[in-house]
Amino acid sequence: MTDAETLDLHFLDMACEAQREATPLVVIHGLMGSADNWRSHLKVWQRTRRVIAVDLRNHGRSPHGDDMRYATMSQDVLALMDRLSITQAHILGHSMGGKVAISLARLAPERVVSLMVGDIAPVTYRHGHDDVFAALERVREGTPKNRREADDLLAEHVDARPTRLFLATNLVRNDDGVMGLRVGLDEIKRGYSDIIGPPAGEVPFEGPTLVLRGSESHYVTDDMLPALREVLPKARVVTLKQAGHWLHAEQPEAFQQAVDAFIAHHDR
Incomplete structure (x- = not known):
């Protein structure tokens, strides 16, 4: 423990x-x-x-x-x-x-x-999620107003639509009307060596x-x-x-x- x-x-x-x-x-x-x-x-x-x-x-x-x-x-x-x-x-x-x-x-x-x-x-x-991390970072930086815009941003790093749809389950709309991340991306990236x-x-x-x-x-x-x-x-x-x-x-x-x-x- x-x-x-x-x-x-x-x-x-x-x-x-x-x-x-x-x-x-x-x-x-x-x-x-x-x-x-x-x-x-x-x-x-x-x-x-x-x-x-x-x-x-x-x-x-x-x-x-x-x-x-x-x-x-x-x-x-x-x-x-x-x-x-x-x-x-x-x-x-x-x-x-x-x-x-x-x-x-x-x-x-x-x-x-x-x-x-x-x-x-x-x-x-081995490390294998660099594209996923980059895609989610792009969404966070791009401040999309809807899921279609978010998908366009995800597509810059992830070609497979099923994967993008899965990643999109981590998006939530904030008080400013922007699609943001509910997943703790920074914490996950810092802990990635433990995850793999x-x-x-x-x-x-x-x-x-x-x-x-x-x-x-x-x-x-x-x-x-x-x-x-x-x-x-x-x-x-x-x-x-x-x-x-x-x-x-x-x-x-x-x-x-x-x-x-x-x-x-x-x-x-």
Whole structure:
């Protein structure tokens, strides 16, 4: 753990619709994402259990803070679970959120009934978000009055429209009518070396683990599997066909089915 002060995270709390409530599910988004990105999945999961989707620090509607270490971010999530009186949960994280989930599972394994990781390995990655940072900086400097102007500014650095649409979820209109950033861009940039680094924890997580990877993604390659199994020795690795890094958005039904089956097998 760290000595950093935890932040009170914003979250979505989706009540269970069933008469018998099962073990809750905690969902953790990736870099530049938010809980809002998961709403379609959350509506399905809440049919059988309570679902908590968090906004990590410097993301969504959560407060900003300089510390982006995985031990600190996992402490934020654990503090939220304490506030909500959730002693144990299924933990699902995608990309950066997957590393937060792995960190939480290694540091507090007694809180984790099962662990699900979306398209990330517990390894250090190369720098790969310079274009994203430059695009968001351009929006901040350009003070667009609407989303069309913002998209034109994003397009100066990011060609792929799906990526620009995803980044645009971080835009909010301020009191002056200008589209600004809600994401803590400066804090994220300063903490980027921690973000691309390994998850926190010194010991393996020995609990049930599902790792979902996209067949078109380079984030969990075969040569990373030995390192993955050192940290997650009981991991079941499933590859979703015709899916890239955003596999939950690109193959939502296959992603949903894999998660549902895994949770059902390990529910309490």
